[in-house]
Amino acid sequence: MGRGFDDEFAEFVQQWSPPLLRVAFLLTSDRGEAEDLLQTALLKTSRHWSRLSDREAAYAYVRRVIVTTNTTFTQLYHWTGDAWAAVERKEPCATHEVPADIYVKACESN
Numbered sequence: 001m002g003r004g005f006d007d008e009f010a011e012f013v014q015q016w017s018p019p020l021l022r023v024a025f026l027l028t029s030d031r032g033e034a035e036d037l038l039q040t041a042l043l044k045t046s047r048h049w050s051r052l053s054d055r056e057a058a059y060a061y062v063r064r065v066i067v068t069t070n071t072t073f074t075q076l077y078h079w080t081g082d083a084w085a086a087v088e089r090k091e092p093c094a095t096h097e098v099p100a101d102i103y104v105k106a107c108e109s110n
Contacts, residue, residue, distance in 0.1 A: 009049050013042060016059050023063055027070045037073075041065040 017038065024034035024041070045052075045062050052058055 008055075009046055012055075012058055016062065017042075020059070020062055020066065024066050024070070027067065037066055037070055040069055044069070 020041070021034055021038050024037040025031060028034045028037060041062055044065050045058070052061060
């Protein structure tokens with residue numbers, strides 16, 4: 001990564017951070033969490049900055065990274081009122097047993 005990367009990415013961050021922070025705030029409703037979300041999105045973007053061929057689309061790209069990162073986080077954790085806690089995941093089909101005759105019919109149709 002050369003000097004051009006540093007200057008170009010720094011310029012992008014300086015120009016677009018305020019509107020991107022607003023997007024993150026709309027998703028999180030918390031200034032601190034929005035800042036963390038934006039920093040995570042910018043870190044992910046910096047790793048792939050050289051692959052962005054259309055620099056004009058960089059704002060939309062980072063906005064999408066913000067939304068995706070927030071969605072992933074909220075699927076893995078939930079707010080307990082005072083802290084984030086991991087969502088308990090159940091094994092697939094652990095509580096729903098499939099009757100053998102239905103399973104055989106499904107396998108035969110494929």
